[in-house]
Structure formats: C-alpha cells, structure tokens
Amino acid sequence: MTDQNCFDVVIVGAGPAGLIAATWMAQTGIRTLVVEKKPIHTQAGHADGLESRTLEVLDSFGLGERIWAETNRTIEVCLWSTSSLHGGISRDSVQANCTPGLSRFQEATLGQGRIEEHLLQFVGRHPNVHILWDTVPTSFIIHNHLEGLSSQHAIEMHLTTAKSKNGVLSSEKTPAPASVRAKYLVGCDGAHSWVRQQLGLRLEGCSRENCHWGVIDCVPVTNFPDIRKRCIIKSNVGSVMIIPREDTLVRIYIELSPATAAQFRSNWYPSVLLTVLGDVLKPYYLVTSDIPWSTIYTVGQRICHQFSVHDRVFLAGDAVHTHSPKAGQGMNVSMQDSYNLGWKLASVLRGAASPQILRTYQEERLPIADRLIKFDRRMCRGICSSRYGEDEEPDQHHQQQQADPSHEKDKYSKLKDALSEENSSAAGLAATYAPGLLVTPAGSPHSPLCLDIPSSIWSKSYLAQNIVLGRRLLDTLVLCQSDSRPWHLQQKLPSTGQWHLLVFGGDITASTQMARVMDLAASLSHPLSAVAGRINAADPVGSIAVYLVHSAPRLDVQLADLPLIFRPLSERTGYDYGRVFADNKGYQDGTGRAYKVYGIASEGCMVLLRPDQHCAYIGALEDTPALEAFFERFTTVDE
C-alpha cells in the first residue's frame, strides 16, 4: 500500500450528498477519494427542489448566489380540483409557496445535474480531492486492530471499473487503484447503497404497491394557466403535480393506475403518461415534443435506523432514507446530512476535536430523517387519490377508500397543513439538534435535557430569547462598523471548519458595557486559555472567529479603541475590518433590527455557532469559563 492509495476519507457516490461531503473535504484540505459508478455526473432528471436552507448551505461555500441565479422560483402553489360546474378542473386556491422573511433564499427548482456541476467545479479547484468516475468498490474491511485509533487507515477497500456502456468521461485519467486505505468511509450511494448492504443494514418501511406515479420533464405547450407555478391537481380521474423548472422545462408527476403503471413499465413510452395527464387537465390541453427525461416510482417510505458503524463508516442521503419526491425534500435532506457530517470529520482528522463528536452525526440526523418520512407520508396522503390506496395509515382500516366528498375535503385541509409546514419548518430552516456534545441545553435544573450535561455549560438562552439552541442562526442585516455597508450576518459565517463567536456587546458607548466587552476580550486572549488558542488560529478547522455586534450609534464608536481580538492584524492585509458590526438603521430597509430579531436585551450576550451555523451555546459576556468547559469536552487527547 503506497501513500498515494491512502486517503483520509473515501466517499462512495458522487450525487448531491456525496458531493457536499466532498465539498467540505475540499474546503478543509482533507485528502479524499470519491468513487462513483456512473461515468459522468447527472445529465437530466432526478431531483430538482432546492429549499431555503440548502441554498444557505451552498452559499456558505460561496456557491449560493450563482446557483440561486440559475434556479426557477416557485413563488406560489395552486390547488386545483374537479369543478362541479363543468366537470373539468378549476383552481381552488393560490397561496405563497414559502413564508417570506425566514431566509434570504426561497424555495426554488433546478435540475440536480446543474447543482452537481457547481459542486464539481468547486471540488475541482482543490487538488486534495480526487474523483474516480465509472468505478465501484467490490469489498471493504475494517482492520479491527486499528479500529480504536482514529489516526490510522483502518479501512481497506477494493475497487474496480464499473461496467459502464455509456463511455467514460473521467476527471482522473488514471485507472482506479485496485485497493485503497482510508481512515473514514462515507456511503452516499443511494437507495440501493452498496456500503449499507456491506454493513448488513437495511432500509425499513414499506411501499404502497398500488400507488404509482409517472414523472416527466418536458417543455410543454399548453393553455393551462398555472403551468409556471407549483400545482397540485386532484381531479376525478387522478392526481397530478406540476413543478416548473429552470428555462421553460416543467417537471410533471402523474398518478397512475396499477394497469397504466404496468403498461409504462413494459414499454417506457411517455405517451402513456401524457394520455393520463391529458385526461386530468381537461378542459386544458398540454402537448409536448420534448421529453428529456421520464421515470416511474411506487410510493414508499423507508428509513435505516443506523447511520454509522463504529463511527468509522457513515451513511448519508438516500442510503438511509427514501421516500416519494412529492415534497421536493430528498436532495435537500441528503445534502444536509453530509453537511452535518463533513465538518465533524474534518475537525477530527485535523486534531481539532476528539472522535467522539462523530456520534452526534446519527444523534442529530436520524430524528430529521424520521420527521421527513412522517412528513412525506402526510404529503402523499394529501396528494394521492384515495382510490389508489394511499389514503390511510397502513395499519388503518381500508373500508373508507371510496372517494366521498366530505372525506376529500378533510384530506384537502391536511394537505394545506402539510404545505404550510413545508414552507416553514420543513424547509430545513427549523431543523433543531437536541442538546449533546455539540449543543448545550437551555439551562434549567428541571429540564431532563440537562441531566447528562454539566451545569457549568448550560446555556443562558434567556439572554437571546429568539435564538434557538441547536438551530441554524436566523439571518438578519447588520452594518459593518468600518464602512457602514449592510451585510447579511449569515454571509459572514462561511463554511470553513471555523466556529463563530458572536459577541453582542450592547451599547458599548456606555462605560460599564464597554468594560464588560474589554474584560471578555481579555479573558478570550488569556495565555492559559484553551479557547484563546483557538481564536483566529491559522488553520480555520476547529478555530474560533470572533465578531462584535454592538448596538451603539456607529459614528460614536472608534474601531481603533476596540480590543485587537475584534480587529486582528495581519502583516499582509492589515487590520481585519470585517469583524465589528453595528445594529443601526442604515440606508437600506431591514437594517437596525438584529437585537430585536434575536431577542437580545441591553446587557448583551455571547452566542457560539458551530461551523455549520447551528447555535451551540448562549452565555453572558462573563461566561468564558463555560466556553472553555464546552470545548474541553471534545478536545482531542492524544491516543
């Protein structure tokens, strides 16, 4: 085994989940191999929904704005159903497809292939990540005697060329090595995950064998008025979902009877789907001569309750949760899985955290997958015709399956509830990780959450009443002290492996408050402090960036009067002018509301965000010892 065949991380699968993992590895300089059985990235079809949070995640790698500019925006969602008046369909309602103000990005659509291209371009700029296309693993073993030693290449994996008949477009011209060694293995290889099967793990759940949907991407010519809006159509002859896409492409989901499904499966002629679609859309017409992609699926929800083995092998994305594409969440939750995992792996590999933090991956992501599965089941119940058997929970009685009007009405309101939930919490923005090694509990001796966690690091969440521990920080506008430029605070929290310590100093023109900020800066700079060693360290992975957000009038504050910790001096680039912000009204709407948005009182507080922007700890300006204790819990001890 040569060094050349030794990697820190091997990722199996170069879909969205695998590529987000690879993006983290690229960003943090971790030597990584990505193995993908396909000869090239996705060319057409597959996933296409991007939620606000996913766009925020992409933006944290500098990719958000460009991808956002390419997307189609699904501003509104329309519900249509059979009209009692003329028998054809008519529009019942139009509502906003996302709740304004929750994020600077809103729900949008773009083909999975384009998103992969952006991620591949990013990864391609980092020579530490190698991608082998057209390559599959044939076996892997974990060398037991190395298992406990995270610094060892305990995993051995054998590779071979996939028997692809589509020709090879490889970013690596070299053939796959027969065997590679790795410290960590990440299986992002989809619903039929080879890695998961090797681990002897299974997706659990069930399919509705009678509930089939055909899917086409097409450029339609139609007089259906809402063809460029997200639509759910529940007609007497079946249901249809319309998802407008980039350019003039439209994704259409078409509910199929078991017989039609069988017919399509036998010949794959999209005309079968178009016939059903035409019936549903009456009195409107839709024709198309351009169908770049089509598929069929049977509704089902499955989950694997184990996301990792020995904290050496991890599974993410479809490898651990599959469901219907109705809510457009699959790709999002998958990318968010590996976004959660990536910085933890990098931190361990760089010695900035002990391997025990890796167990938080499953602790944090399994509940999200569970919720997704349940949500998808509700969405499907709302959308599918009852006639095809997806109306009830599987364990409920089947006698109600006849479509009667009162029953339909009830289903409609459930669908609306599900849509509302998707617009806010389900859009990834509300994902809240429970207290654990990387999230402190809101301090209260009565809270069961606090039992295992020393009270010294309980958070004082009452100091920032609207910041939710374990949840990503809500974005707001602040003004840069040095030049009065408004910034989305989130733009200052890039994904680099760095933690972010936001010091809300209050009105620092008041001498008491300024003294508290000075004291905090002094304690954070103390030569014996372990936290001080992390602050503004050269290697971003595991370091802490410190920011001051004050509420004083900005012209009364002199940057040069502030502690150096808030304006670190570099020999090459001078002072850093991007660390101090004023919560002042500027020339742009929406500025001057940060303290209000976060519910921060005049005494201020400090808020510690993890490298993934999720809130880890809230304390008073005097709580440096709690910070020390927090980091101490997972600081690496030499093996």
Add this chain to the structure above:
Amino acid sequence: MTDQNCFDVVIVGAGPAGLIAATWMAQTGIRTLVVEKKPIHTQAGHADGLESRTLEVLDSFGLGERIWAETNRTIEVCLWSTSSLHGGISRDSVQANCTPGLSRFQEATLGQGRIEEHLLQFVGRHPNVHILWDTVPTSFIIHNHLEGLSSQHAIEMHLTTAKSKNGVLSSEKTPAPASVRAKYLVGCDGAHSWVRQQLGLRLEGCSRENCHWGVIDCVPVTNFPDIRKRCIIKSNVGSVMIIPREDTLVRIYIELSPATAAQFRSNWYPSVLLTVLGDVLKPYYLVTSDIPWSTIYTVGQRICHQFSVHDRVFLAGDAVHTHSPKAGQGMNVSMQDSYNLGWKLASVLRGAASPQILRTYQEERLPIADRLIKFDRRMCRGICSSRYGEDEEPDQHHQQQQADPSHEKDKYSKLKDALSEENSSAAGLAATYAPGLLVTPAGSPHSPLCLDIPSSIWSKSYLAQNIVLGRRLLDTLVLCQSDSRPWHLQQKLPSTGQWHLLVFGGDITASTQMARVMDLAASLSHPLSAVAGRINAADPVGSIAVYLVHSAPRLDVQLADLPLIFRPLSERTGYDYGRVFADNKGYQDGTGRAYKVYGIASEGCMVLLRPDQHCAYIGALEDTPALEAFFERFTTVDE
C-alpha cells in the same frame, strides 16, 4: 487583402472604453479586431470607481452581479478638516455617498484590471472578436472613393508589434497582420490617442501647473477611523482623498506642493507621498509596507469637440475627454461613450439602421463630456487647497488665494453641492439625450425642440409623466404574470441590439382597455407594417421585443387569452412566459408600484426604449403609426 484581414470594426485600445465597444461587437456578432499596445490587460492601479449606471450597463451584458459582488461599496462620504481645538484633523460630517432608490446598484470601487478581466472573459467567448495585444497601428487611410458606402471596407490600417519590454501574453498566438481593412474604426486609445492625432484633432483645455496630486494604492495600517469610507480631508497642510477599494486595498490621493511633486517625479519613491500624507492625517498615523501602484498627475480638464470624422472613425473615452480622477467618473463616462456607440454601429452593419444614426453618437455624448469637464472643475475647486492655485476660475483674479475661514466655508458648501450632484445626476443615471433621430421630443408646438421633427412622432410624455425622454428607464419591480416572480424590469432589457416596446395596458380586465390592447397587438402584427417585421425577429439587432405590463389583479388575467405577440411561441422552448408582467403587490417589498413610479394613468401608454435602455418614444396604445414613422426615419435604404 484577404478576407481574413477584413473586419467590420477595428477598435484601437483595450481599456474600459475599448472593451465595452468590443463587448457590444461580441454580443451582436460583428467581426471585430481590437488592437492594444500593452502586452496584457491592466494589472494594478488606474481607474477604480464604478457608478450605478455603469453597473447597470455591465449587468445588461450579464456581468453586473458578478462584478458587483467583487466591489467595495462606498456607502458614506466623510468630510474632515483641521480642528481649531487641537490643530489635528477632525470629522466635520458624514453623509450618504449615493441617493438610495435611484438604481439597484450603488457607487462602488474595483480596480480597472478586474473589470477588464470580466469584459475580456465575455469577449473571449465570442470568436467574432479578435484581440491583438502588444500591437500598434502605424498609419491609416480612408479610401475616399468608398467613403460614402457604409458597406465597404473604406479604412486601411497598418499594424506593427509594439516594442514592449514586459514580455508578451497574447490571446492570439498569431503575429499581427501587416495591414487590415475595416468599415469602421473606433479610437479608444486614451488621452494621448494616436487615432485622434492622426485625425488632426486635439484635446482643448488647460492644466493647473501648480496643482499636483500623488496617488497610491496601498494596504494601510492606521488608526484613522474612516479609512474604509470615502473621505475628503482638507487640512492646514494640504488635502487628501481616501477611496477604499476591494479587499483591504485603499486608494489615496495626496495633494503635493510643486516642490514635492518635482521631488516625486524625479525619484518615484512613494515615501515622499507618505510623508505628506502623515502630516495631513495628524493626529492619526498611517503606515504601509505594501504599495502595489503609485502615480502623480497635474490637475487639468481637456476636451475634444469632435467625436467622429465622416462617421467612419469614432473617438471615445479619454481620447476625447480627460480630467482629474477626483469624482471617480473617468472610466464610467468612457465606458458609457462606447456603450452609446456600440449598438448603433452594430445596427448599421446589420442593415437594421441607416448610417445617419451614427451622427447621434457625437450629438449625444459631447454634451455629457462637456458636463463632466465642468463638474470635475467644480469638484477640484472644492477639494484642492487654495494655496496651490486651483481655487478660482483661471480667468478670475488671483488676489483671494490666501485661505481665510469664510472663504473656506464657502468652498465647503460648493463641495457638498458637487457631491450631491454626483450622487444623483452625475452618476450617469440622469444622462439625458436630446431629441434627434433616436429620441423623440415631448410633443408641443411651442417647443423649439420639435422644430426639425415631424409632429407625427412627437411623444405624448404626459401619458408617463415620470419617464424622461432620452434618459435611461428608471428600474422598478414588476411581477411576472406566469409565475408571480418579482423582476427588476431592467433585468428584462438586456443589451442585445434589440429595442424594447413596453405596453402599459392598464387594467385589462376592463373590456375597453383589453380591446385597446388587442387592437394594438393587431396593428403591431399587421402584415404590411414595417414595425411588425421588426417584432420578435430572429436577429435581435434592430428587432423589437414587446412586453405587456398591466395593472389588473394577476389572478384575473389568463396568459392564454392574450395576443400571441406577448407570448411568442417557439418550437423548441414553447411559449415565452417572460413578456407579461403585473403591477401587483407581491410577497416582496417594493412590488406593485410601477405605474406610480412611471406616472402612468389608467389609460396606459406604450414606451419605446432603445437598445441602450434610453427612452425614445412615448405614445398612446393607438399610436402604432407614430412608431412606424419613427423607425422609418432611419431605416436603411439600399445604397
């Protein structure tokens, strides 16, 4: 002469003006040669100010957002002067550096080199434009017998390699041809323009021989609190201007005594400049070890009153106007010069307009240059110390040159006026082209403007009271009818050579108003109409894109009910869903105000915009004949 050496357009100079001309040529498919004496684009220094309008222009080629993301924003401007209290400088005022709401872009800074890179990347994607670096013209002649024939290559130019000692980085590996032929020649070759000299034309004006400024780009380490804001400092020992730039770079202008200027000119040691700067900045310090660029200039304003010869050779940018860089306008006006010229050249070369439109280049741009020169003189008077002789008009008496306080105060208010003017009108947004071949007058028999222009094409500007004829259309948000997505209307007006006809149809759910819109559409589609031939034509150059902006509730309007002219059908991409907009309140602030912003009454109107977004004509929905007459005036007649 082989075909290979024949070009439609030869551009001399690949600075910002030359590259905007090249960008137009690239975009419109015109065979073009760019000749640049330097071996490579600008690497450091030179211009750095970007005005709102320039960013709009760049955005109209799809480059705005990326350049905007790279810029530094100069949000505020601070005035500093010697304090009577402690003798050092203190801040007198802080004000907004641009008027909010006039554009979606605001004043910003970015090194000229980066802007050139973006333009070169754009041009590089179009094989019809060739760039020869390290190449200079040695002579050119206009073949008289071909002069009147615009379709002939009447210009012959000889080229040779520039004797560059900086090594060659050429995008073309082939050596320059000895001789090329062209239909049109554009001289964008700077203040010492070779093309201008060949034409026997001169810059007129004068320098203030006693008024010298040193300039440095540096990464400063300083406790001066406004180092990241635009500052004008008028101290007892001289004046300084600070322009923060991208990253941590700062551009500093330092007024020099004649003796210091001579010293710097003799040795080019920036330490000479830093010493003066240090004196001005007291009590603050500024040190730097990184000065990537420095220069010195003597204040002067010069203009060439002829912008073209025989409408065959054109001059743009510094070749026809030079001035001090105080207002950060030089690069902007230069780029806007060739932005004005480019689409006209392309239209003539594609047969979409007669060559007579070319005379409007000088008619429209010379007044802008005149105004720039006067504005710069005012700015300089406001900024320079009176002791160095730039206080008064050259023809005024020189006795007042001693700095007395009341006099200084007066000067300060003039400076503030100049700054205000720059923020609004001078930022390129207010540039208003007078009535002529390509701008109709606001119709009134009493207006002297209308004398030469037939009354059949006088504009009914009262129908859109806030739209200024000859000025670029103010941007506003509208909702796309098909998907309710908010768009900046300006984003729908790209620079492709296409004219834009905005039909403000009013409330089209009212049958009378809908009937008027239907009639307009019919008249615009009439087989005998010359305008109809231009509408949605295959070649964008000289064609007309039609848009409908109605004020009806969007859910009450069905796109499929509207005339095909507003939703042209393409075999490949289906209906065009991007032509109809509703002036409705959407989910985003700022929507639903278009009719109010433009001052459009309920009866509606139509507004014709030129390919450069400047308003050419305003008429009623029945005024298709006026449109016909307008285009008729400059439609090509075969030679």
